[in-house]
Amino acid sequence: MLHELNIPRILISGTGSGTGKTTLVVGLTKAFQARGIKVSAFKCGPDYLDPTYHSHTTGKSCQNLDGWLMGKESVLSSFIEASRDSDLTIIEGVMGLFDGHSPHSDIGSTAEIAKWLQAPVIALIDASGMARTFAAISSGLLNYDPEVPIQGFIANFVGSEGHTSVLKSAMEPFPLLGGIPKFPEQSFPERHLGLHSATAKILSNESLSFWKNICESYLDLDEILSIARKAPILSFQKEEGRVTKQSVCRIGVAKDNAFHFYYEENLRRLQESGAELVYFSPINDKFLPEVDGLYLGGGYPELHAPALSQNTNLLKDIRDLAGSGAPIYAECGGLMYLSEEIQDLQGVSHPMLGLIPGKTIMGPKLKALGYVEVHTEKGTILGEAGTRFRGHQFRYSDLVLEEEREELYSYKIRKRKSDLSTPEGYTNGNILGSYVHAHWASNPSIPENFVNACMRSKN
Incomplete structure (x- = not known):
């Protein structure tokens, strides 16, 4: 039986690992929660560490969404089930937007999840030392696969407000939703498997408040929320047989x-x-x-x-x-x-x-x-x-x-x-x-x- 559900949603992707996707999702989550918005978060790919940050920040379990591991039906089922009581869902991508199981297809990639969920994509790009080249990279992402619904860009690691202004001018008519400066002293610590698992010490109230304030100060949150709310109604075939049995x-x-x-x-x-x-x-x-x-x-x-x-x-x-x-x-x-x-x-x-x-x-x-x-x-x-x-x-x-x-x-x-x-x-x-x-x-x-x-x- 075909069902329809209206779920405001955005997908935060990037050009690769290390662009700051996890930090951005944490900051956006806290910024929207401060507006009284109930947020759910998801992680593309097989990663087991980043979801600990989003579970800690949202107060609810963060689900993985992986096309190769799960298949389309299970991805849709997991997404819909965990989004039901939320006003907004934020999905963090894995690696770069088009990186996945194969170098020749979008299987297992963030792009695949974006298509399946019809999720508006906001691409986060490391803007260090860049001006007009930022626009060229943005254009490449937009045109590489027109079926991926890219709706905006965020510049990370900008040098100053003036740098952000230059980028906005170079980006026209592409939508730049803000530029975030570098704050190395506030970066989440890493170890050999990527980020440390989220703990109350790493994600302290002070740290969460800091990244909330950064997103409120440097990003166009109203436009980001508008993009999320314009996501199309999601049509899906309800997965049968997912009824919890009595504990045995x-x-x-x-x-x-x-x-x-x-x-x-x-x-x-x-x-x-x-x-x-x-x-x-x-x-x-x-x-x-x-x-x-x-x-x-x-x-x-x-x-x-x-x-x-x-x-x-x-x-x-x-x-x-x-x-x-x-x-x-x-x-x-x-x-x-x-x-x-x-x-x-x-x-x-x-x-x-x-x-x-x-x-x-x-x-x-x-x-x-x-x-x-x-x-x-x-x-x-x-x-x-x-x-x-x-x-x-x-x-x-x-x-x-x-x-x-x-x-x-x-x-x-x-x-x-x-x-x-x-x-x-x-x-x-x-x-x-x-x-x-x-x-x-x-x-x-x-x-x-x-x-x-x-x-x-x-x-």
Whole structure:
């Protein structure tokens, strides 16, 4: 059945990473909230860090929107579901406007999401050292794909108000919605996976107020809001079968400074499949809550390895749960926690759960980055042999085994730029760990299978 919904919306994109998209979305969110406008925020692409900023700023979960991982129907469904009670939605793009899964198409790009959601695009461009060239770049973005609805531009890192005036003159008739100066002392800190995860310290009231005031002072907020409200009515085919079942099991979800990389869609689909999600902290909680299975997401366990290793009561509880046959599913940082130990960048080793053989060794250089496709070679808690799904990798560590054991692997993964498959998916009974951050919209049967595995163990 065809439905229609009027959702005021804008999509903030740029010419690449590092142009300040996340900061701009945070500032715009606070500026519009100060006007009494209820804002929802979204993040294009597979990123797990930027959404923590938008969740913190809006006070509600920030959903990822990724065309390659999710497909059009799930992107629309996630967007509409999370936008219902909002007056305005702000979507942050990924990388540059046209960057995505392929150099030859808009698959997995911000442009693809803009087309699917008919979202007016405001392009943020680093204006450092530029005048008329800014207009040339803007013209290139406008004309590269006329189906992408670019409605305005913002200049970032301008040198002065005079610089902004020069840019406006050079841009005519293209709409320049303002110019933001550089404020390096107010920049959000970065580490090897991009920005630090948002915390109350990073996103302090003072920081949020600062970026709100910057947007109010340097941007045409009235015109930006007008652009958002002129977005066309969104027509969509309602996704069937998304009805939350009565809870039939309890799944523990690790959530603290060490583990917090989760796709919100995965958590929502677990709940719809009948799971009650019970959050706990592997750093701080001394005892595991009563659960029928565990979901250990990604994060920064290497930064909290001493605290994780010294929380011996919780380690024992998790080992006992594993010994009972309860399903445990872990991704990236969660896999590191399952391993025998984590060796940090200083060469110091910290004992971990030891439920998956092997030692996790951190390195100074990137080990894997990008989209992957997964094909299971044998049955796991996520489904029978032959189960397929899509995901993303971004890691600086390796799991090193004393000896290769073929029976440990349950996956074959294929990277986007390669036809070669490599073994992955470490298994030990009902334990499954992988470096792949899976997005379950690519295979909705997976959360159902995981819940069913927890039910079988419970019974």
